[in-house]
Amino acid sequence: MRQLTTGPPRRRRLRGPLAVFAPSLNRRYVLTAYAFLIPAFAFFGLMFYLPIANIITNSFNTGPQANQFAGLENYTRAFEDASVQNSFTVTFIFGAATTIGAIVIGLALALLLNQPLRGRVVFRAALLVPYLTSVAIVGLLWRNILDPQLGILNRLLMDLGLPTQSWLNTHPLATIIAVTLWMTVGYTMVLFLAGLQGIPEQYHEAATVDGASPWQRFWRITLPLLAPTTLFVSVMAVISGLQAFGQAYIITGGGPANATDLYIFHVFNVAFTSRDFGYASALSFLLFIVIVIFTVIQLRVGRRNEVQY
Amino acid sequence: MRRGPTMTARIGSYGVLGVVGAITVLPLLYMGALSLQTEAETLSANPVLWPETPQFGNYAELFERAPFGNFIINSIVVTGGITVAHLVFDPLVGYVFAKFRFPLRNTLFIALLTTLMMPLFVRMIPLYVMMSNLGWLNSYQALIVPFLMDAFGIFLMRQFIQPIPDDLIQAARIDGASELRIYARVILPQVKPALAVLGLFTFVFQWNEFLWPLVATTTEDMRTIPVGLTLFNQEYFTLWHLTAAGSVILFVPTVLLFLFSQRYFVRGITLSGLK
Numbered sequence: 001m002r003q004l005t006t007g008p009p010r011r012r013r014l015r016g017p018l019a020v021f022a023p024s025l026n027r028r029y030v031l032t033a034y035a036f037l038i039p040a041f042a043f044f045g046l047m048f049y050l051p052i053a054n055i056i057t058n059s060f061n062t063g064p065q066a067n068q069f070a071g072l073e074n075y076t077r078a079f080e081d082a083s084v085q086n087s088f089t090v091t092f093i094f095g096a097a098t099t100i101g102a103i104v105i106g107l108a109l110a111l112l113l114n115q116p117l118r119g120r121v122v123f124r125a126a127l128l129v130p131y132l133t134s135v136a137i138v139g140l141l142w143r144n145i146l147d148p149q150l151g152i153l154n155r156l157l158m159d160l161g162l163p164t165q166s167w168l169n170t171h172p173l174a175t176i177i178a179v180t181l182w183m184t185v186g187y188t189m190v191l192f193l194a195g196l197q198g199i200p201e202q203y204h205e206a207a208t209v210d211g212a213s214p215w216q217r218f219w220r221i222t223l224p225l226l227a228p229t230t231l232f233v234s235v236m237a238v239i240s241g242l243q244a245f246g247q248a249y250i251i252t253g254g255g256p257a258n259a260t261d262l263y264i265f266h267v268f269n270v271a272f273t274s275r276d277f278g279y280a281s282a283l284s285f286l287l288f289i290v291i292v293i294f295t296v297i298q299l300r301v302g303r304r305n306e307v308q309y
Numbered sequence: 310m311r312r313g314p315t316m317t318a319r320i321g322s323y324g325v326l327g328v329v330g331a332i333t334v335l336p337l338l339y340m341g342a343l344s345l346q347t348e349a350e351t352l353s354a355n356p357v358l359w360p361e362t363p364q365f366g367n368y369a370e371l372f373e374r375a376p377f378g379n380f381i382i383n384s385i386v387v388t389g390g391i392t393v394a395h396l397v398f399d400p401l402v403g404y405v406f407a408k409f410r411f412p413l414r415n416t417l418f419i420a421l422l423t424t425l426m427m428p429l430f431v432r433m434i435p436l437y438v439m440m441s442n443l444g445w446l447n448s449y450q451a452l453i454v455p456f457l458m459d460a461f462g463i464f465l466m467r468q469f470i471q472p473i474p475d476d477l478i479q480a481a482r483i484d485g486a487s488e489l490r491i492y493a494r495v496i497l498p499q500v501k502p503a504l505a506v507l508g509l510f511t512f513v514f515q516w517n518e519f520l521w522p523l524v525a526t527t528t529e530d531m532r533t534i535p536v537g538l539t540l541f542n543q544e545y546f547t548l549w550h551l552t553a554a555g556s557v558i559l560f561v562p563t564v565l566l567f568l569f570s571q572r573y574f575v576r577g578i579t580l581s582g583l584k
Contacts, residue, residue: 026410032488033409037417040402040458047436047455048424054435109329112322125571126330129337132563134517136535137556141340144549152339152356182333187578194579243430246519250539264430264520271434272524280434288431295426 052288059282066277074282084283086258087266094177094262095241101181102237103230106188111218113189114196124193128186135183139250142179143168168252172259176247184240188233195229196222235298239291263287337560343553344368351549367554374551379530380537381558387452387522387533388515394457395511396504402458403466404496408478424460429521437524451525452533456515462507465580469503470496506577509570513563534559 062070078084109127113120130138145151148166157164167175199222207217223230248254248265255261267287271280343351345363350356371377406418429436436455437446445451473496481491497504522533529537538555567574 029409030411033405033411036401036405040398040463041417041420043458044421044424044460046439047457048427048432051432051435051439052427054438055431058435109326112326115318115322117319117322117326121571123326123330124575125568126334127326128574129564129567130333132513132517132567133337133560134535135519136517136538137340137560140538140552140556141336144343144553145336145339149354150352150356150547150549152358155356182336186333190575190578239428243428245430249523267430267434268520268524271437277434277438284431284434288427291426291428291431 055281055284055288058278059285060278061281062276062278064275064277066281070278074279075286077279078282078286083258083261084266087261087263090173090259090261091242091244091263093173094180094244094260095238097174097177098180098184098241098244099234099237101177102184102188103233105181105185106233107192107226107230109185109189110192110196111222113193124186124190127189130183131186133183135246136250138179138183139246142182143251146175169256172252172256176244176251176260179251180241180244180247184237188237191229191233192226195226199225231298231301235294238294242287242290340553340556340560343549344557346550346553348548348550351553352547364550367550368558371551371554371558374548375537375555376530377534377537377555377558380532380534380555383449383452383531384516384533384535384559386449388512390449390453391456391515392508392511394453395459395462396508398458399462399507400466400470400497400500400504401492402463403468404470404492406463407467407470408473408475408496421460421463429455433520433524436521440525446525447527447531452522455521459511462511465507466500466503469500473499502573502576505570506573506580509566509573510577513566516559516563 058066059074060070060072062068062073113124113127117123145153146165146168148154148164148169154164203221203225204217207221212220243264244262245264245268248260248262249268252260254265254269263283264287267280267283270276270283339358342359344367345365346357346360346367347364350360402421406414406421440446440451440455443450445454477495478491481495486494517535518533519535522536526532526536534555538552538559
């Protein structure tokens with residue numbers, strides 16, 4: 001890894017007698033480059049650009065094969081469809097809550113772990129472990145633990161003399177939000193830890209010498225300098241909030257009464273249960289636009305926020 | 310040097326970290342305990358933390374009551390195939406973008422990065438139709454081919470290959486080494502840690518992937534473990550001891566990988582911030 005720090009000259013022309021060969025060599029390198037790239041772009045074209053083109057064209061079609069032209073019908077339907085609006089609201093709340101939770105809890109844990117404590121690595125590992133599990137495990141495990149009759153949680157609550165819960169019925173959306181945070185908060189914590197370690201120590205020292213309290217140092221130094229990390233974490237969290245699927249599919253089945261009908265789960269059912277590919281394509285395209293908007297915001301704001309130490 | 314935290318702050322920090330650590334780890338340990346309970350114990354209205362007698366036979370029962378052997382083989386073939394493909398293709402394309410000059414290079418690179426805005430869940434319907442038209446549904450091709458390369462992996466490898474001195478490459482060329490040989494002998498050995506990160510992350514994500522195998526497979530014997538687990542759970546109704554045993558089998562490889570290479574994992578997560 002030593003080479004990472006050396007900065008060699010990028011572009012070096014061949015000098016001396018070899019210079020004669022340079023043009024022909026260059027042409028050969030161009031051909032080599034394309035030879036490597038053509039299969040790669042065939043792949044990205046077929047598996048990424050073509051599907052996006054397909055959802056756009058299919059979104060104007062209807063019928064089981066999505067081959068009858070329907071104009072803007074799918075889109076007008078999407079904007080009037082109460083179940084889509086519900087799903088949109090559910091996903092918005094889910095995305096916002098998981099994003100804010102990931103930032104607040106992740107940052108708090110990172111601040112704790114950024115202290116010179118013994119056993120930091122062990123704690124870091126313990127907090128990161130749920131992130132390594134499949135959403136299938138997370139979903140099934142928590143469905144079991146939270147089960148009002150069979151679940152171990154109610155047994156423990158009873159033993160402690162506390163009232164029992166049936167959160168998946170009474171607060172379904174909040175519950176799957178909490179389960180999602182359980183799974184992902186270790187990841188944001190590690191990102192924040194890296195961000196914190198990138199802040200030069202002198203800033204804190206200088207502020208301490210000037211009599212700044214820890215609270216002031218956090219708001220005036222740590223938080224502003226962490227802005228790029230926070231931005232990245234929020235965009236990642238928003239996008240993973242949008243793509244949450246297993247939580248609804250495995251834990252709640254979208255219920256009760258569609259209270260956890262996450263967007264991808266909704267689109268999945270429109271496509272594979274109702275077999276309405278045209279409408280599902282329109283719904284997918286709307287989601288794609290949302291992702292593009294968030295990515296563009298990230299790029300714009302990210303560039304403005306670049307910190308120079 | 311920063312002074313360490315005060316005694317109270319230290320105890321408070323340990324307290325909070327201990328509680329959060331318990332919340333993250335204990336449910337997973339409970340999953341292990343659940344996998345050793347009898348069916349009756351899992352269905353009891355008075356659930357227990359630890360079984361009266363650990364039922365290791367649950368793990369054998371898994372293979373009798375569902376094609377769990379198939380699930381495991383499918384998961385290994387699919388995850389292995391995709392991981393190998395990423396390790397072969399991502400650095401190669403990354404190398405071309407890092408070290409070759411050719412017309413349209415920037416345009417192509419942006420076109421590549423743009424695919425990061427096209428996650429699977431936006432493309433799943435047309436991909437499903439494509440796989441269906443190709444007659445690939447319910448096959449390894451359908452599970453592997455859409456994931457052969459990844460723009461982020463390519464980007465990551467390009468970042469690591471760029472700082473390798475051009476002189477090394479030129480020297481090898483003057484010595485008459487072929488382009489592929491230069492790539493294999495000069496470039497790859499320099500980026501081994503990045504390859505480790507790429508391989509680990511690809512493995513863990515694909516091993517845990519749920520949505521696409523659910524969409525692209527139609528018969529039980531083609532499921533991967535994550536999907537197999539849930540179907541199994543629905544079709545046979547709350548057989549929690551088996552669900553938990555299957556979850557343990559799914560979880561153990563990733564947790565072992567993680568424990569033996571925590572450094573690379575943390576590094577990999579940090580690198581994802583490069584995006």
